[in-house]
């Protein structure tokens with residue numbers, strides 16, 4: 012059985028999928044690009060589509076051929092890669108469902124099963140998918156293991172526990188204590204590193220594979236490089252005019268979230284960075300006539316990404332920085348091959364969502380200065396408490412420190428039932444006018 | 449005597465007062481440092497001030513706690529303690545300290561989520577020592593034997609609460625729901641010796657045959673709105689056990705073996721509390737605990753109080769209620785919020801549930 016699955020996986024990976032993807036690309040674009048206030052689209056977007064389509068398409072064939080792991084966005088995936096796991100990120104999948112405007116439809120299945128509409132909509136999409144099978148990617152493989160870290164929120168813990176309970180799938184959980192102030196203590200890092208070490212025998216048992224240190228080191232090296240490249244990609248937006256926008260960053264962060272530690276991820280960002288550097292050298296603007304530069308706080312409003320991107324550009328606004336895309340470039344510098352477990356503990360414990368708001372304020376202030384932002388948009392994501400609670404005061408503090416104006420958009424990542432496009436438009440237009448006036 | 453007057457009395461007696469947010473924290477350590485914890489669950493507060501800091505989708509416990517703080521309700525406290533219970537309290541603590549710039553010291557405490565593992569115990573012990581160092585700065589150092597003494601006080605208080613719960617579960621307590629929760633929830637601010645005296649006096653006065661009523665178990669964060677217990681009395685419900693985060697989920701039903709080392713003993717007590725979503729316990733453990741409470745009390749059903757915007761609770765209610773149904777235990781899930789008046793619709797649903805019970 013395993014041999015047949017393995018052969019099928021390899022055949023799809025090496026033969027069928029490359030052919031299918033090429034054929035797909037040869038098809039004419041369905042929608043010709045009409046009048047747009049945006050600059051020329053990034054060429055790399057095609058490679059991105061190919062990469063992510065391949066990832067989700069191949070995922071269907073991974074079952075039986077590779078140990079399949081469902082992972083949270085803030086988990087040390089490097090460990091799983093050392094076991095050759097095929098990884099699926101429910102958060103990334105939920106974002107995709109959001110972008111395809113399938114959020115409410117899928118959430119409804121979770122809500123029918125009793126999950127409150129007030130819960131994180133990423134979780135509701137995922138639970139709704141587990142109950143209904145609904146997805147824009149055909150099918151997700153059933154996981155052999157769930158791998159979860161509560162550094163982004165506690166919600167993830169309840170959500171993955173629920174998946175584990177409902178589907179009878181083993182859960183490996185790493186507890187990363189909240190760092191209310193300071194840089195963390197040896198006790199915290201020992202605690203987290205110890206849990207990562209404990210996860211090794213647990214994963215050996217679950218995957219039936221041996222932990223290979225050489226492979227682990229290769230993965231860590233690759234992960235460090237991919238995150239550094241991603242950081243360089245984001246840093247190109249410091250240039251005036253910015254060669255891409257934060258809305259592009261939301262789209263192009265998928266590989267560093269989902270494929271970190273794989274060579275394909277590094278290759279992808281090498282290409283994207285080269286394209287952006289070339290744009291910088293020629294002053295190609297993502298928003299022609301860029302007049303203002305803004306910073307975005309919180310996760311994207313996936314279902315409204317394109318209209319918002321257009322609206323900003325129409326007013327000469329380039330989104331040039333975002334706390335969310337920055338998260339995947341923020342702490343990888345702690346990774347150290349000489350101390351893989353200890354440094355993984357630091358890398359994943361010290362992410363900004365796991366730290367006090369004073370840290371976040373400092374980070375946003377520095378980003379605002381580095382990227383020369385003169386405006387701030389705070390997406391108050393109704394179903395994401397850890398990211399959103401505190402934003403009103405962050406806004407005030409940043410106005411004082413940076414002297415920038417800001418606007419709060421009440422929205423959600425995927426669930427557009429509480430979103431009014433018209434209201435958002437009115438609010439943003441008034442905001443833009445206040446800056447111009 | 450009102451809560452604030454009592455706490456002022458504590459200060460006059462030389463103790464410090466800590467305003468402590470939900471839910472699990474090492475009370476013994478605070479007592480050992482001469483600190484009287486006053487918990488902030490559902491203080492009487494409006495909505496006027498907190499709205500400038502919090503979105504409308506934040507739970508009432510966080511909103512009302514902040515409102516109470518901002519309106520001066522916690523003036524008596526010398527410092528604030530935020531146990532890391534959920535994402536909302538995590539951000540509230542940080543918000544109060546870093547952005548609202550509360551002048552009183554704000555302390556944090558993180559209950560580990562990795563179950564009863566040895567690593568969790570070691571980490572917890574390290575944290576207790578860090579917290580003790582913070583408390584030393586505020587309230588002075590630990591005296592010799594103070595932690596052992598505080599552990600003894602804790603054992604006494606747990607024994608008194610347990611006795612009261614056991615009596616109620618056996619049908620030997622002649623107290624209304626409102627009287628019962630009024631008595632037990634006084635432990636949220638009473639010094640442990642006073643709490644024991646208060647509970648014992650209550651037990652003595654109310655020992656006797658239970659009033660008639662439909663025996664039910666309550667699960668949720670707390671009895672909310674504040675008139676709920678009374679309204680349940682009015683409907684003829686006799687709450688005989690509970691899995692409420694504020695009450696029944698915060699004391700072990702049976703005495704625990706205690707390690708000789710007092711630090712380890714405080715950690716062990718925290719790790720041995722009944723299973724809870726806020727500390728990452730799974731549905732299986734919670735279902736087993738809840739079923740045990742139903743069995744020991746002879747309850748005819750479980751009412752889940754689904755507190756609006758409370759993620760930890762709301763995530764587990766579907767599976768937990770499903771597990772109860774699978775055991776043949778009737779359940780009712782009602783959405784609830786803090787406030788003073790139970791909506792008529794909620795009472796109608798409870799009534800219908802009572803009528804449907806076999």
Ligand code: SF4
Nearest residue numbers: 131133163164166395
């Ligand atoms: S609560 Fe927020 S951080 Fe947590 S999974 Fe949901 S969207 Fe992500």
Ligand code: SF4
Nearest residue numbers: 507509534536758759
């Ligand atoms: S979300 Fe729930 S656990 Fe957290 S403070 Fe609110 S009521 Fe308590």
